[in-house]
Amino acid sequence: MSAVASRARLEAHEPPEEGGVPRDCVRLLVSSRRTGNIVHGRFRELLRFLSPGDLLVVNTSATLPAAVPAMRGDGVELELRFSTPAPGRDSERYWIVELRDGDEPFGAVEAGEELALPAGATARILAPFSGTRLWLAHLDLPRPLVPYLAEHGKPIRYSYVPRRWPLSAYRNVYAAEPGSAEMPSAGRPFTPELITRLVTGGVLVAPITLHTGVSSQERHEPPYPERFRVPPHTARLVNAAHEWGGRVIAVGTTVVRALETVSQPDGTVAPDDGWTNLVVTSERGIWAIDGLLTGLHEPESSHLEMLRAAVGDALLERTYEAAFEHGYRWHEFGDSHLILP
Numbered sequence: 001m002s003a004v005a006s007r008a009r010l011e012a013h014e015p016p017e018e019g020g021v022p023r024d025c026v027r028l029l030v031s032s033r034r035t036g037n038i039v040h041g042r043f044r045e046l047l048r049f050l051s052p053g054d055l056l057v058v059n060t061s062a063t064l065p066a067a068v069p070a071m072r073g074d075g076v077e078l079e080l081r082f083s084t085p086a087p088g089r090d091s092e093r094y095w096i097v098e099l100r101d102g103d104e105p106f107g108a109v110e111a112g113e114e115l116a117l118p119a120g121a122t123a124r125i126l127a128p129f130s131g132t133r134l135w136l137a138h139l140d141l142p143r144p145l146v147p148y149l150a151e152h153g154k155p156i157r158y159s160y161v162p163r164r165w166p167l168s169a170y171r172n173v174y175a176a177e178p179g180s181a182e183m184p185s186a187g188r189p190f191t192p193e194l195i196t197r198l199v200t201g202g203v204l205v206a207p208i209t210l211h212t213g214v215s216s217q218e219r220h221e222p223p224y225p226e227r228f229r230v231p232p233h234t235a236r237l238v239n240a241a242h243e244w245g246g247r248v249i250a251v252g253t254t255v256v257r258a259l260e261t262v263s264q265p266d267g268t269v270a271p272d273d274g275w276t277n278l279v280v281t282s283e284r285g286i287w288a289i290d291g292l293l294t295g296l297h298e299p300e301s302s303h304l305e306m307l308r309a310a311v312g313d314a315l316l317e318r319t320y321e322a323a324f325e326h327g328y329r330w331h332e333f334g335d336s337h338l339i340l341p
Contacts, residue, residue: 009327010329010330011329012330012331012332012333013333014161014163014165015169023173023189024042024044024191027335028042028043028045028336030338031319031338031339032340033311034340034341038318040326044191044194049340050201051203053203053244053245054203054246055205055237055241055246056203056204056251056293057248057249057251057289058190058208058251059172059184059186059207059209059210059251059254059255059258060177061177061179061209061254062176062178063170064146064149065150066083066149066182066214067082067153067156067157068152069117070099070116070117070123073113073114076101078100078106078115079101080100080115081100082145082181083134083214084181084211084213084227086129087225091145092144095137096135097123097137099135103158107131107132107133113125117152118152119142119151120142121139121142121148123137123138124138124140134214134224155167155170156214160331161331169333170182170183170332173187174190177211181212181214182212182213185331186255189336190251204237204241206234206237208230208258209228209229210228210258210276211227212226224277226276227273228261228274228275229258229273230259230270230273235269235271238269239268239269247341248288248289249290249291250289251293252292252293256286256292256306256310257278257280259289260278261278262288263288264287280306281305281309282305284309286310290340291310292311292338293338294339295330295332296320296329296330296335297330311339
């Protein structure tokens with residue numbers, strides 16, 4: 001079997017619920033930095049690997065239906081994907097967007113070009129933002145962006161997901177504030193029942209918000225600035241957990257980015273909100289978190305740079321070898337990986 005075919009075999013093509021598998025029954029691979037052990041389980045067994053006094057930090061950003069049809073002046077039909085508001089500009093009128101022709105980025109546009117969107121809306125391309133894939137656009141919409149997308153948008157999907165699924169398939173059960181172009185998918189396997197069992201078992205849960213953009217990191221691009229908020233009560237809980245000997249477990253790389261943005265080298269964090277352009281690498285290191293609950297990422301993904309900082313090269317390589325050998329599934333509908341101290 002070729003490497004491409006082998007990788008395609010591991011792609012999760014649909015929500016697990018469609019195959020009769022509840023969200024919290026996806027597989028869970030657990031790796032420990034201290035022991036080097038790798039254990040296989042199910043996500044609903046999470047309490048087996050956590051202890052009273054541990055703190056899970058989750059991202060409560062809700063996924064937007066961020067993709068809308070767009071038409072060029074010459075009649076060429078594209079898809080426009082809303083990524084994130086342009087930093088420092090009116091968030092209703094200026095956005096960073098991506099254009100797609102089928103499953104490929106479309107870069108053959110020029111500054112000043114106007115695209116027709118549903119319901120008489122337009123997006124005027126102002127300037128490139130990142131290479132020829134992301135663009136700064138001026139929007140003229142008939143209503144505010146979130147309700148406009150609720151009426152005319154669809155969730156972003158890639159070719160490994162062959163059919164469309166409703167927005168509910170792309171939202172975590174604790175999602176509260178619409179703003180992410182793509183799902184902060186590490187939290188997808190949680191169910192209300194599982195969260196209740198965790199809290200009853202003494203595990204604390206606290207929120208941050210980080211609104212994700214489109215997956216630039218899947219094409220070797222560094223993450224660009226994203227909006228975040230770390231509330232005061234979450235900062236207090238992170239600091240308290242460290243004081244009493246609990247472990248702070250980030251649910252997803254978005255949580256790592258938010259907490260590390262407001263952390264000090266001694267691991268203390270302070271509440272804050274705004275924009276973060278932090279890129280977590282092995283050289284910089286991890287300060288605020290002790291563990292990470294995440295999905296399984298392709299080799300090209302810059303998420304792996306963050307995972308190297310969290311787990312180290314040797315254990316990360318062994319973990320991915322085990323995931324490949326045992327057929328773990330990748331992407332937003334796939335399986336999970338818990339990294340423990």
